[in-house]
Amino acid sequence: MPETTAAKTTILVVDDVADNLILISLSLQDMDYRVLTANNGEEAVAVALRARPDLILMDIAMPQLDGLGAARQIRGHAELRSVPIIAITAFETGGFRKAAFDAGFDGYLSKPLDFTQLHNLIEMLLPDDADTSELSHDDTSEVASEVTTELAAHKVVSQ
Numbered sequence: 001m002p003e004t005t006a007a008k009t010t011i012l013v014v015d016d017v018a019d020n021l022i023l024i025s026l027s028l029q030d031m032d033y034r035v036l037t038a039n040n041g042e043e044a045v046a047v048a049l050r051a052r053p054d055l056i057l058m059d060i061a062m063p064q065l066d067g068l069g070a071a072r073q074i075r076g077h078a079e080l081r082s083v084p085i086i087a088i089t090a091f092e093t094g095g096f097r098k099a100a101f102d103a104g105f106d107g108y109l110s111k112p113l114d115f116t117q118l119h120n121l122i123e124m125l126l127p128d129d130a131d132t133s134e135l136s137h138d139d140t141s142e143v144a145s146e147v148t149t150e151l152a153a154h155k156v157v158s159q
Helices: 018-030 041-051 067-075 094-103 115-125 137-158
Strands: 010-014 034-038 055-058 085-089 107-110
Touching: 010 018, 010 041, 018 034, 034 041, 041 055, 041 067, 055 067, 055 115, 067 085, 067 094, 085 094, 085 115, 094 107, 107 115
Parallel strands: 010 034, 010 055, 055 085, 085 107
Antiparallel strands: none
């Protein structure tokens, strides 16, 4: 693949369905994006704060904290306000689309995803110098692991 912003770009993919998470992540990795993942909105906020991704792809309907709530929380942090967030959802109604944009999403794609459309939207929303992630590829894996461990410990304490 020719050198593009993809080779320098970190994308956080958030979905509670493992098959969706894997399919989207592998597709993005094939396009030379660095990928972080989260299984729910709570994890998404934590990973975004720690890793500062260049872009976030997020499902709307998730347990614990849905995508709308996670987007609002992410937008509440000054350092994350400019990070584009794209909704990836099975909901195609105008009401869900409006709710997503009202919550702070910058784009909206319906499942099943058209990966060409996804790539075009990512390219449109990312600045030309999208290498704003502060962490290396190795660091992003470590951060994701740390956040998952912290969240698991928090769940045990809060139960």
